[in-house]
Amino acid sequence: MAKRAKADARRGGTASKFPKASSGELVTLLDFVRYAASRFVEAKLVFAHGTTDPVAEAAFLVCETLHLHPDQFETFAAARVTAAEAKAILDVIGRRIATRKPSAYLVNKIYMRGLPFYVDERSIVPRSFIGELLDSHFSPEGEDDDSSLIEDPLAIKSVLDLCTGSGCLAILAARTFRNAEIDAADISRDALDVAARNVAEYGLQDRVTLHRGDLFKPLGDKRYDLIISNPPYVDAEGMGELPRECRAEPKLALDGGADGLNVVRRILKEAPRHLTSRGGLLCEIGRGREPLEAAFPQLPLLWLDTEDSEGEVFWVGAADL
DSSP states (O other): OHHHHHHHHHTTOOOOOOOOOOTTTOOBHHHHHHHHHHHHHHHTOOOOSSOOSHHHHHHHHHHHHTTOOGGGHHHHTTOBOOHHHHHHHHHHHHHHHHHOOOHHHHHTOEEETTEEEOOOTTSOOOOOTHHHHHHHHTOTTOSOGGGOSSSOGGGOOEEEEESOTTSHHHHHHHHHSTTOEEEEEESOHHHHHHHHHHHHHTTOTTTEEEEESSTTGGGTTOOEEEEEEOOOOBOHHHHHTOOHHHHTSOGGGTBOOTTSOHHHHHHHHHGGGGEEEEEEEEEEOTTOHHHHHHHOTTSOOEEEEETTEEEEEEEEEGGGO
8 A cells, every 4th residue: 555655646646545435435426526526636636628627527427427508407406316327426536636637528518608529538628618609700600890800701711720639619610600611630640530420420521621731731822711720738747737628638739848938939931822902810829939939029919818718829920920
């Protein structure tokens, strides 16, 4: 036991001393969420993959194990679970702690803008702020017309999702820009296999086309009304400090080089050749705002905030590139 505790400490965790729940002690969904949250806090888990705290993480896992949408939790919070369901919930709680894998990998699902998407270890767990920005700054149903970055979202005919990963942003773009054809590119064949599954599940094979290759290379000379991208942007310092949960994801999807901008620089350099005259680039770069502005002082980048981020996504029009 002492050897196991030392090994856990070396991996950045702590040996769990939390007592196991006995049969019948936990009764309702809320009981299991409280128990899981306590276990997660005690185990010092990190929450960075769609949930931001132990309670939200616990509710997500409980709902997914019981095949409930997260929005249904309050409806069934006081409902009792069966013995078989209780066993399944306790099992996934235990695996979350023992493996330190993101919960999305354990249940093969993540939600973006309320929509479910399949995900596994072949692609990064999607958590881009761009999904929210598509609703707030591009949606034709947007409440505030002054916030729109384009005159008419319905006039968008072509969109490129660069570094698409599991294809979630491409699918959200297809729902936002109803008249657009969507291209989605990624260098990873594994990630594109995940994306193909998601595209098929939403019945968008006729509107979303997947391309394998390095950034713009598989796209020829094609131009787009909009390019969106959530590229690798973690800098060297960040890569060295990644928690175990993030180290479960493909390094290729995270590592942005010394300052995190290796891929972003290439996108900015090559994007002008792939944008229409009235097009624009929407790109997420994490904490790279300061080095990016220093590297491209001439670019009038518009920084967009979301409910959970400040200055992590920029917009720049084709004319300014």
